[in-house]
Amino acid sequence: xxxxxxxxxxxxxxxxxxxxxxxxxxxxxxxxxxxxxxxxxxxxxxxxxxxxxxxxxxxxxxxxxxxxxxxxxxxxxxxxxxxxxxxxxxxxxxxxxxxxxxxxxxxxxxxxxxxxxxxxxxxxxxxxxxxxxxxxxxxxxxxxxxxxxxxxxxxxxxxxxxxxxxxxxxxxxxxxxxxxxxxxxxxxxxxxxxxxxxxxxxxxxxxxxxxxxxxxxxxxxxxxxxxxxxxxxxxxxxxxxxxxxxxxxxxxxxxxxxxxxxxxxxxxxxxxxxxxxxxxxxxxxxxxxxxxxxxxxxxxxxxxxxxxxxxxxxxxxxxxxxxxxxxxxxxxxxxxxxxxxxxxxxxxxxxxxxxxxxxxxxxxxxxxxxxxxxxxxxxxxxxxxxxxxxxxxxxxxxxxxxxxxxxxxxxxxxxxxxxxxxxxxxxxxxxxxxxxxxxxxxxxxxxxxxxxxxxxxxxxxxxxxxxxxxxxxxxxxxxxxxxxxxxxxxxxxxxxxxxxxxxxxxxxxxxxxxxxxxxxxxxxxxxxxxxxxxxxxxxxxxxxxxxxxxxxxxxxxxxxxxxxxxxxxxxxxxxxxxxxxxxxxxxxxxxxxxxxxxxxxxxxxxxxxxxxxxxxxxxxxxxxxxxxxxxxxxxxxxxxxxxxxxxxxxxxxxxxxxxxxxxxxxxxxxxxxxxxxxxxxxx
Amino acid sequence: xxxxxxxxxxxxxxxxxxxxxxxxxxxxxxxxxxxxxxxxxxxxxxxxxxxxxxxxxxxxxxxxxxxxxxxxxxxxxxxxxxxxxxxxxxxxxxxxxxxxxxxxxxxxxxxxxxxxxxxxxxxxxxxxxxxxxxxxxxxxxxxxxxxxxxxxxxxxxxxxxxxxxxxxxxxxxxxxx
Numbered sequence: 137x138x139x140x141x142x143x144x145x146x147x148x149x150x151x152x153x154x155x156x157x158x159x160x161x162x163x164x165x166x167x168x169x170x171x172x173x174x175x176x177x178x179x180x181x182x183x184x185x186x187x188x189x190x191x192x193x194x195x196x197x198x199x200x201x202x203x204x205x206x207x208x209x210x211x212x213x214x215x216x217x218x219x220x221x222x223x224x225x226x227x228x229x230x231x232x233x234x235x236x237x238x239x240x241x242x243x244x245x246x247x248x249x250x251x252x253x254x255x256x257x258x259x260x261x262x263x264x265x266x267x268x269x270x271x272x273x274x275x276x277x278x279x280x281x282x283x284x285x286x287x288x289x290x291x292x293x294x295x296x297x298x299x300x301x302x303x304x305x306x307x308x309x310x311x312x313x314x315x316x317x318x319x320x321x322x323x324x325x326x327x328x329x330x331x332x333x334x335x336x337x338x339x340x341x342x343x344x345x346x347x348x349x350x351x352x353x354x355x356x357x358x359x360x361x362x363x364x365x366x367x368x369x370x371x372x373x374x375x376x377x378x379x380x381x382x383x384x385x386x387x388x389x390x391x392x393x394x395x396x397x398x399x400x401x402x403x404x405x406x407x408x409x410x411x412x413x414x415x416x417x418x419x420x421x422x423x424x425x426x427x428x429x430x431x432x433x434x435x436x437x438x439x440x441x442x443x444x445x446x447x448x449x450x451x452x453x454x455x456x457x458x459x460x461x462x463x464x465x466x467x468x469x470x471x472x473x474x475x476x477x478x479x480x481x482x483x484x485x486x487x488x489x490x491x492x493x494x495x496x497x498x499x500x501x502x503x504x505x506x507x508x509x510x511x512x513x514x515x516x517x518x519x520x521x522x523x524x525x526x527x528x529x530x531x532x533x534x535x536x537x538x539x540x541x542x543x544x545x546x547x548x549x550x551x552x553x554x555x556x557x558x559x560x561x562x563x564x565x566x567x568x569x570x571x572x573x574x575x576x577x578x579x580x581x582x583x584x585x586x587x588x589x590x591x592x593x594x595x596x597x598x599x600x601x602x603x604x605x606x607x608x609x610x611x612x613x614x615x616x617x618x619x620x621x622x623x624x625x626x627x628x629x630x631x632x633x634x635x636x637x638x639x640x641x642x643x644x645x646x647x648x649x650x651x652x653x654x655x656x657x658x659x660x661x662x663x664x665x666x667x668x669x670x671x672x673x674x675x676x677x678x679x680x681x682x683x684x685x686x687x688x689x690x691x692x693x694x695x696x697x698x699x700x701x702x703x704x705x706x707x708x709x710x711x712x713x714x715x716x717x718x719x720x721x722x723x724x725x726x727x728x729x730x731x732x733x734x735x736x737x738x739x740x741x742x743x744x745x746x747x748x749x750x751x752x753x754x755x756x757x758x759x760x761x762x763x764x765x766x767x768x769x770x771x772x773x774x775x776x777x778x779x780x781x782x783x784x785x786x787x788x789x790x791x792x793x794x795x796x797x798x799x800x801x802x803x804x805x806x807x808x809x810x811x812x813x814x815x816x817x818x819x
Numbered sequence: 820x821x822x823x824x825x826x827x828x829x830x831x832x833x834x835x836x837x838x839x840x841x842x843x844x845x846x847x848x849x850x851x852x853x854x855x856x857x858x859x860x861x862x863x864x865x866x867x868x869x870x871x872x873x874x875x876x877x878x879x880x881x882x883x884x885x886x887x888x889x890x891x892x893x894x895x896x897x898x899x900x901x902x903x904x905x906x907x908x909x910x911x912x913x914x915x916x917x918x919x920x921x922x923x924x925x926x927x928x929x930x931x932x933x934x935x936x937x938x939x940x941x942x943x944x945x946x947x948x949x950x951x952x953x954x955x956x957x958x959x960x961x962x963x964x965x966x967x968x969x970x971x972x973x974x975x976x977x978x979x980x981x982x983x984x985x986x987x988x989x990x991x992x993x994x995x996x
Contacts, residue, residue, distance in 0.1 A: 445960040480856025497845040584831035586948030591985035
């Protein structure tokens with residue numbers, strides 16, 4: 137008997153999706169699962185802590201303020217880290233199919249983030265650190281008997297590790313996307329926008345590149361302030377400027393929290409179309425929207441400083457415009473075009489696609505709450521009330537967390553090639569929506585009432601809101617529990633089916649059709665072609681001349697008159713160090729960009745990465761009075777110290793040349809930028 | 820005891836209305852997702868609608884953001900004719916000098932901190948949040964207000980400042996004229 141064999145269509149995707157859906161390779165599935173499962177495990181744990189805190193505010197649980205603030209700190213840091221992990225995995229999963237992202241970098245990212253999360257866990261639960269995940273300086277140095285210096289240091293090290301992990305991820309994304317699509321402007325679609333080219337990179341590549349740039353900027357700010365704070369735990373004479381520090385902390389914190397949703401959007405451009413059966417294509421409006429998001433994400437952060445009246449008023453105005461501006465690409469491009477994809481598409485409802493769809497609404501509704509709060513006169517009356525808690529929990533729980541589960545459900549449903557029963561998933565999502573919106577609704581009401589956020593003990597007469605919130609949180613927990621049970625069932629089936637696939641056969645005698653199992657062969661789709669050359673940061677004679685000019689100007693940082701003048705003020709002193717570092721960076725970029733030197737150095741991208749992260753971090757850590765003051769009486773030692781600054785810059789500059797044209801330039805810029813930000817923050 | 824008051828109630832009502840509108844829109848789109856409409860038609864109508872949607876958001880943005888620029892809470896000028904009230908925050912207390920003024924006084928609160936960041940949140944005698952400003956070490960944030968209603972105003976901390984953040988309170992009295 138002979139049988140004709142054809143592949144069975146996916147039971148979970150839209151039939152039209154076969155035309156544009158690329159089958160995932162095993163490495164993509166594995167990395168996706170690793171990041172999704174690890175991140176969601178963290179999210180679930182942090183969710184339990186959130187429930188305990190809400191029950192404490194409702195006076196159902198008797199938790200001391202000391203423990204409340206430990207849990208608050210851990211909950212914030214852990215949640216952001218958890219969803220960040222999932223969304224990095226999701227974007228990697230969809231991007232790796234066309235861009236040769238490195239598996240080693242992704243595993244390094246994972247290792248750094250997991251280590252960082254463990255350090256934060258120990259610093260809070262064991263060490264008692266409770267200054268909030270935004271660790272607003274100088275609060276970490278004023279523990280009021282609640283934490284010791286080691287836990288403060290460990291917390292900073294933990295956040296630095298998470299930050300470094302994200303930096304590694306963003307740098308790899310930027311290096312590979314710009315290498316794959318031919319430079320930054322092309323990758324962001326700007327040539328296409330201006331009509332110079334007929335096509336642009338796919339949406340996920342544009343989104344990933346914009347996220348990577350903003351991610352690198354915010355990571356650099358975080359490294360600068362964290363290095364300063366870590367240094368202060370060793371040398372308490374190092375002062376800190378509360379306003380500059382607050383700017384850096386929120387530039388990092390706001391952007392990081394915000395970028396989780398933009399990472400998610402990058403993945404959603406690929407995954408939602410699979411259920412709608414309509415591909416998401418790059419249009420000029422899309423490119424313009426992401427150019428706007430690139431700018432607005434980096435400039436909106438200072439709405440956190442509206443009530444710091446000493447912040448320049450123009451900066452407050454820019455922030456308000458940027459905060460409103462950030463809405464437009466999301467409302468007009470991402471969410472709107474997703475609804476266009478879904479409308480009248482015979483949408484394939486599965487567990488994943490349902491979660492993706494309801495997540496769109498969570499983003500929109502949470503976004504409205506955010507934009508209202510970003511208007512300065514309204515913020516004057518809502519700042520740091522529970523309104524803030526309400527709006528960010530709306531888009532974090534009801535979009536980012538929901539999409540995190542959606543991504544895992546997508547992987548598992550594809551693996552199992554089935555979805556869950558319609559009744560079960562409808563109940564599950566109903567419980568999540570009722571619990572989620574009910575919980576955030578109580579916070580919105582408390583915000584209108586003027587209840588301050590982050591209170592271990594609620595103001596008199598407001599406990600009822602916390603109780604209602606706790607009940608809704610329990611409903612949410614039941615919904616999430618039900619979701620997890622469904623995911624476990626899918627995971628079991630996906631595991632059983634990992635070695636075979638179903639094919640449809642037609643019996644040649646009887647003409648009957650039947651399905652049969654056949655082993656999965658090694659016929660994986662081809663990997664995206666690795667880059668052979670992503671260029672050098674200084675490629676043309678003009679660029680080399682610019683590098684040489686920067687080197688000559690930075691020589692001034694060694695002039696005795698400048699060094700002496702800088703000694704009169706600690707900020708100038710640090711700025712002079714940054715100038716010496718710049719000299720080294722310029723020299724490194726120049727040398728490393730010379731073809732002959734570049735050939736001698738060889739590829740070594742990992743060494744380059746280590747240099748651009750390690751050299752500025754080390755430089756900032758040794759810029760402490762306790763280190764350099766003893767050297768000031770010793771001319772030789774003092775000169776050597778300054779030369780060491782330039783040597784670290786040289787290492788960073790040479791390292792940057794190993795990272796390709798775009799990523800190398802930005803890495804070199806940020807290495808110097810970190811040192812300048814550090815100089816501004818310390819006093 | 821906290822109480823609801825304007826403009827927060829209006830803000831909450833606007834948000835609730837917009838949230839319900841969005842929920843209704845997403846429900847409608849979700850229901851329509853099951854139907855089969857040619858994508859060309861969705862494109863044609865969707866892009867037509869999108870241009871108007873963008874126009875609406877831009878107009879609302881320019882109008883709303885523009886109006887807010889005329890109502891910024893930031894103090895300006897030298898404070899002539901205003902009674903200066905020096906406010907100092909510390910873990911976990913507020914110090915106000917003077918701690919009372921007559922009703923109708925034009926007050927300039929000069930707010931700073933001895934240690935960490937605190938938030939100076941002022942609640943009127945009815946328990947309604949009037950507004951807030953940060954108390955930051957090394958800086959002086961100045962807030963101008965005219966307190967017309969006599970009574971005891973309560974001050975709560977609106978920035979996480981450590982263990983006793985939620986009990987860091989004080990009062991400021993506005994006496995009848």
